[in-house]
Amino acid sequence: MAVQFNHTIILSRDREKSAQFLAEILGLSVGRPFGPFLPVVTANGVTLDFLTVGTDIPMQHYAFLVSEEEFDRILARLVQQKVPIWADPHGQEPGRINRNDGGRGVYFLDPSGHGMEAFTRPYGSDPSSPLHGVTEEVPGAAVSDKFPR
Ligand SMILES: [Fe+2]
Numbered sequence: 001m002a003v004q005f006n007h008t009i010i011l012s013r014d015r016e017k018s019a020q021f022l023a024e025i026l027g028l029s030v031g032r033p034f035g036p037f038l039p040v041v042t043a044n045g046v047t048l049d050f051l052t053v054g055t056d057i058p059m060q061h062y063a064f065l066v067s068e069e070e071f072d073r074i075l076a077r078l079v080q081q082k083v084p085i086w087a088d089p090h091g092q093e094p095g096r097i098n099r100n101d102g103g104r105g106v107y108f109l110d111p112s113g114h115g116m117e118a119f120t121r122p123y124g125s126d127p128s129s130p131l132h133g134v135t136e137e138v139p140g141a142a143v144s145d146k147f148p149r
Pocket of ligand 1: 089
């Protein structure tokens with residue numbers, strides 16, 4: 001397979017704020033500005049180019065596959081920074097994570113309202129796991145019912 005996803009633009013109200021937020025939560029770094037773009041690069045070489053716009057921003061979804069150890073750190077940062085979390089993509093289960101496919105997953109919003117997800121097992125990798133569909137409360141997690149639907 002020769003095709004690799006390389007970069008995309010993430011619309012933001014404030015590119016600095018959004019890029020810093022995501023980089024900080026995920027343990028990545030913010031790159032040097034490239035014209036109007038402020039890049040954050042993932043481990044598999046995808047560049048997320050944050051762009052400040054003054055228009056309405058439709059909610060998009062960005063999902064990041066991480067190791068269990070990274071997930072521990074990501075979840076700890078979300079809790080420490082009081083970023084509200086959910087176990088599901090529809091905001092039905094605040095303050096919790098999911099155990100889908102026997103791994104762990106969490107949803108949170110970025111400063112522009114995009115739906116971010118960090119998870120440890122690809123979708124469908126182990127749907128027969130007894131943990132699939134289970135959610136767990138996260139002690140100390142920020143809880144909010146303000147999830148855009
Ligand atoms: Fe997703």
